[in-house]
Amino acid sequence: DVKVTQSSRYLVKRTGEKVFLECVQxxxxxxxxxxxxxxxxxxxxxxxxxxxxxxxxxxxxxxxxVSREKKERFSLILESASTNQTSMYLxxxxxxxxxxxxxxxxxxxxxxL
Amino acid sequence: xxxxxxxxxxxxVQEAETVTLSCTYDTSENNYYLFWYKQPPSxxxxxxxxxxxxxxxxxxxxxxSVNFQKAAKSFSLKISDSQLGDTAMYFCAFMAVNTGNQFYxxxxxxxxxxx
Numbered sequence: 001d002v003k004v005t006q007s008s009r010y011l012v013k014r015t016g017e018k019v020f021l022e023c024v025q026x027x028x029x030x031x032x033x034x035x036x037x038x039x040x041x042x043x044x045x046x047x048x049x050x051x052x053x054x055x056x057x058x059x060x061x062x063x064x065x066v067s068r069e070k071k072e073r074f075s076l077i078l079e080s081a082s083t084n085q086t087s088m089y090l091x092x093x094x095x096x097x098x099x100x101x102x103x104x105x106x107x108x109x110x111x112x113l
Numbered sequence: 114x115x116x117x118x119x120x121x122x123x124x125x126v127q128e129a130e131t132v133t134l135s136c137t138y139d140t141s142e143n144n145y146y147l148f149w150y151k152q153p154p155s156x157x158x159x160x161x162x163x164x165x166x167x168x169x170x171x172x173x174x175x176x177x178s179v180n181f182q183k184a185a186k187s188f189s190l191k192i193s194d195s196q197l198g199d200t201a202m203y204f205c206a207f208m209a210v211n212t213g214n215q216f217y218x219x220x221x222x223x224x225x226x227x228x
Binding site: 031033035040041042043044045048050056058090094096100101102103104105106107 | 117119122146148150156157158159160163204208210213214215216218219220221
């Protein structure tokens, strides 16, 4: 079974802090994704990565950056956390062609005070 | 741009009954995949079922089946013999093959199975 893990289930940070969310997958997947999930808005893509050191902006990249130094690890960085970044953050990975299914981690619920 | 619409924010069903969750999408692409994901309360999102657009036959997975109407751009999920463990948020998702594996999700339907 594919396993996607995220570094924290719950995180509380203060406004202006730098926040790191880490995601690790164990199935040698090429593609990794970061989403934020908000009630009534579904999942919105922040960034994704096709390969090591490659990244692409999703629909809502403002205020976020990412890092993928190793194939199995994809980090989401909030350079200066703000209260409107309080949300559930989900990481996912996929093999790509021909199996496009995304496998999700358990999520990190981030609260910015 | 692709859009996915789930018009039912909340639904409920009696245990052992059948329920259908609706999903429509908008795209000009011809080669794409559709997915239903389930997110139980405080638990991980998991794949329920997927459908390749080029396949005319509707996908089925045990009690879960889809009604894929390509011309109407409709992709509904039918859950038969509903069980308490089916209580969850259900998300419909779309992926066009030539857009780099990017998924587009609907806003979700919260399903409650009533004992």
